[in-house]
Amino acid sequence: MSEPTVLIAGAGLGGLSLAQALLGHGIPVQLFERDATPWDRPQGYRLHLEADALHALREVLPPERHALFRATAMRTTAFTTILNTSLEVVKQIPTDDGQDAEHWPQYVSDENVHCNVDRATLREILLDGLEEHIHFGRQVASYESTADGVTVAFADGTTAHGTILVGADGIRSAVRAQRAPNLRTMDAGVQAIYGRIPWEAAVAVLPDAVLQDIFAIGMDNRKVFLGLGAVDFPTEPSAAARGAGRPCLLEPRGRYAVCIVGGRHEHFPHSHDELRAMPPARLQDVALSVLTDWPEPARHALAAAEPESFFSVGMDTSVPGQLERHGTVTLLGDAVHAMTPTLGRGANLAMRDGALLSRRLKRVADGTSTVAEALAAYEDEMVAYGFDVVRESVRMGEQRMSQNPLPR
Ligand SMILES: Cc1cc2nc3c(=O)[nH]c(=O)nc-3n(C[C@H](O)[C@H](O)[C@H](O)COP(=O)(O)OP(=O)(O)OC[C@H]3O[C@@H](n4cnc5c(N)ncnc54)[C@H](O)[C@@H]3O)c2cc1C
Incomplete structure (x- = not known):
């Protein structure tokens, strides 16, 4: 055939x-x-x-x-950063990049x-x-x-x-x-609220490692976590590159840091179904309430995020x-x-x-x-x-x- x-x-x-x-x-x-x-x-x-x-x-x-x-x-960089709840860097863990030489022999590097x-x-x-x-x-x-x-x-x-x-x-x-x-x-027993911190605010409130490493995560003794990860276009793609297929394919959307507050269902005041029905800005409030016992920098980072950017994620x-x-x-x-x-x-x-x-x-x-x-x-x-x-x-x-x- x-x-x-x-x-x-x-x-x-x-x-x-x-x-x-x-x-x-x-x-x-x-x-x-x-x-x-x-x-x-x-x-x-x-x-x-x-x-x-x-x-x-x-x-x-x-x-x-x-x-x-x-x-x-x-x-x-090739690191995942571990933070404490004050968002200070505890360690940077070298992170495998998943090179599978057998599967991709032509690209080994x-x-x-x-x-x-x-x-x-x-x-x-x-x-x-x-x-x-x-x-x-x-x-x-x-x-x-x-x-x-x-x-x-x-x-x-x-x-x-x-x-x-x-x-x-x-x-x-x-x-x-x-x-x-x-x-x-x-x-998986876990749910999360996900939002986006504009670049300028991220630079002002987050340690440098968060802006350069793969991902940064701080967690408390309940294993409730705040995850942070940056996206920064190295250079804005040229008009020629953007127009390669059809004109102005791409509105550059880089330069921000994501923030994700997650943990077991019982650490959230609302079920995942209730969170899914909430408007974005209320989700930001719920995320802040989940981190209420954390020192100020974490809540500053969350508060700096765009209220309209929040949505909830159930984990299966x-x-x-x-x-x-x-x-x-x-x-x-x-x-x-x-x-x-x-x-x-x-x-x-x-x-x-x-x-x-x-x-x-x-x-x-x-x-x-x-x-x-x-x-x-x-x-x-x-x-x-x-x-x-x-x-x-x-x-x-x-x-x-x-x-x-x-x-x-
Ligand atoms: C918060 C979060 C962060 C993540 N971060 C990472 C990361 O950093 N790196 C990473 O590798 N992965 C990450 N993942 C996982 C990643 O998002 C998924 O593994 C990936 O999207 C799977 O791609 P997919 O094409 O298989 O499925 P999907 O992206 O789920 O796409 C499925 C598509 O099928 C459509 N569809 C569904 N049902 C039907 C139907 N009956 N008929 C027609 N269309 C249908 C849907 O609308 C959707 O467009 C993350 C996930 C989450 C939730």
Whole structure:
């Protein structure tokens, strides 16, 4: 068989990376996204990227888009900073950058590759060029296998037909619910409130290490934490770089620090569902109330954040398990191996999955593999590294924020 048509459910970072890579290989692709537009809901601010994401982006993006990515990525030091509750630096922990020489032999390097990027900027770069392939407002409801592939049914009653369906539809994946109902997610026992401190205020109230290291975290004896991480465009991307695909692709959104106040549910005065219903400025007040016993600098930092920037985050994790074989439907990213943000690796893995799956599907287009062989080879590799990182993130989450352990 040549030229499989790939249907992707979900235009998150994983689905977009896969779509970019497939187009690069000349493989037809259609992406279906539930949200009505790319910017329907807050998706977060800073993202930490390391070897997996950086190598994947080099592989999946056309050169001019990759140059724009590099111009908008802040190269951090290779440290995670531990703060006390007065926001004084206790130590800076050297942090592994996830170089996997076996998986990415072509890119092995001793260079420190840690980056902080703005999520919306990265998403905009990954969306560019996909306009004709992406369908917003199309929520995948279910699928049916057919003799020549798979038919997807949408919540609006329409259908689409392709050779392969990839569920890249996040932690509450509808595709996973049908494809692998045995794979469960669970409440990690933790919730958080997330906001953004403008750059000038961040420089005034935070230690230098917070502005340069990957991430900084202070916690109290309840394991309630304040996390802080900077995004600073090294240089504003030139007009030429921005216009490489279409004019003025990018409104620079860098130069800020994120703040995230989190801990076990019982340390918050409201449940996650109640927080989700609150306006942003009230969330800032709740975050301040959670840190009420902390010395002034922490509350100053939170108070300096933009009131309208706050939103709440509930933390769930996948429970590692078996992914049985299926000839035409597979999963990618948080749809299969979601984790809490303790390690900052979920998006890295979603992009790694996208690059890996596109390589396997290229073999189908080249006529050197069947679809079933390509999906099996992808899943064997993805499940092994994906669930390893889920387990590691749970271990770290238990230490740092009393995350619930995985069931035995
Ligand atoms: C506070 C926070 C901080 C984080 N920080 C980091 C970090 O620093 N580094 C890192 O690597 N990771 C980080 N992560 C994790 C990272 O955000 C996720 O792992 C990553 O977004 C997963 O990408 P994805 O494409 O698999 O899923 P998603 O980003 O969840 O995308 C799924 C997409 O599918 C769409 N969708 C859902 N259901 C359907 C449907 N039925 N039909 C069609 N479309 C559908 C959704 O609207 C969405 O656009 C963080 C997470 C959080 C919560």
